[in-house]
Amino acid sequence: MDLHISEFQEMMRRLYFHRDSNRGIEGTYDWLVEEVGELGDALTKGDKKELEGEFADVFAWLASLANIAGIDLEIVAMNKYGNKCPKCMQSPCQCTF
Amino acid sequence: MDLHISEFQEMMRRLYFHRDSNRGIEGTYDWLVEEVGELGDALTKGDKKELEGEFADVFAWLASLANIAGIDLEIVAMNKYGNKCPKCMQSPCQCTF
Numbered sequence: 001m002d003l004h005i006s007e008f009q010e011m012m013r014r015l016y017f018h019r020d021s022n023r024g025i026e027g028t029y030d031w032l033v034e035e036v037g038e039l040g041d042a043l044t045k046g047d048k049k050e051l052e053g054e055f056a057d058v059f060a061w062l063a064s065l066a067n068i069a070g071i072d073l074e075i076v077a078m079n080k081y082g083n084k085c086p087k088c089m090q091s092p093c094q095c096t097f
Numbered sequence: 098m099d100l101h102i103s104e105f106q107e108m109m110r111r112l113y114f115h116r117d118s119n120r121g122i123e124g125t126y127d128w129l130v131e132e133v134g135e136l137g138d139a140l141t142k143g144d145k146k147e148l149e150g151e152f153a154d155v156f157a158w159l160a161s162l163a164n165i166a167g168i169d170l171e172i173v174a175m176n177k178y179g180n181k182c183p184k185c186m187q188s189p190c191q192c193t194f
Contacts, residue, residue: 003171005102008178015182015190025140036133043122043166055159055168056177062155069140071152074100080153081105085112093112 005074012063020064028068032061102171109160117161125165129158 020028039054066073080086085093117125136151163170177183182190 003102003175005100005105008102008171008174011178011180015178015180015188018189019192029137029140033133033137036130040126040130043126051166052168052173053177055163055166055170056173058159059170059174060178062152062159066152069148069152071149073152073156074105076149076153077105077156078100080150081108081112081157083108083112091112092115095116 005077006072008059009063009066009073012060013067016060016064017067021068025065025068028061028065032058032065035061102174103169105156106160106163106170109157110164113157113161114164118165122162122165125158125162129155129162132158 023031035054035057039051039058042051042054045051063073084091085095088094120128132151132154136148136155139148139151142148160170181188182192185191
């Protein structure tokens with residue numbers, strides 16, 4: 001499929017920015033938390049189709065929240081995790097926690 | 098930067114699969130929830146650098162959890178959100194909730 005992280009975030013902007021910017025950061029964050037809860041439920045159930053949808057939902061809400069918070073997910077993810085663990089600076093990670 | 102979603106997920110696999118697959122789905126999910134909480138704190142503080150790191154952390158843990166759950170984030174996100182809202186099937190979304 002070859003979809004860049006930034007392209008997905010832009011897609012979420014076209015779909016949801018008008019709605020989520022009106023709802024605001026706090027309300028949109030609350031929805032993200034709700035979706036993370038639904039992902040947790042789906043992980044315990046073992047229905048693959050439902051699980052796929054819940055992963056998609058969490059990613060979509062995270063991207064939409066990033067849009068209204070002025071964050072570029074692709075840039076911040078690469079800045080922190082670009083080929084090394086940010087804690088131990090190794091790849092693979094050698095942290096012991 | 099032009100990083101595909103699947104490339105980021107593969108990077109998280111190289112960095113963390115050994116650690117997170119040992120921890121298991123439940124334990125890794127608990128860490129994701131913890132990171133979502135830290136993102137919530139950062140959203141209220143207004144420190145841009147901290148906020149960028151917390152968005153990166155949530156995305157990284159979501160990708161690592163997807164790895165151990167056998168989910169391809171890019172595929173499931175496009176299947177559900179590919180250029181339309183999955184609820185109203187419109188772009189931009191016309192949902193009223």
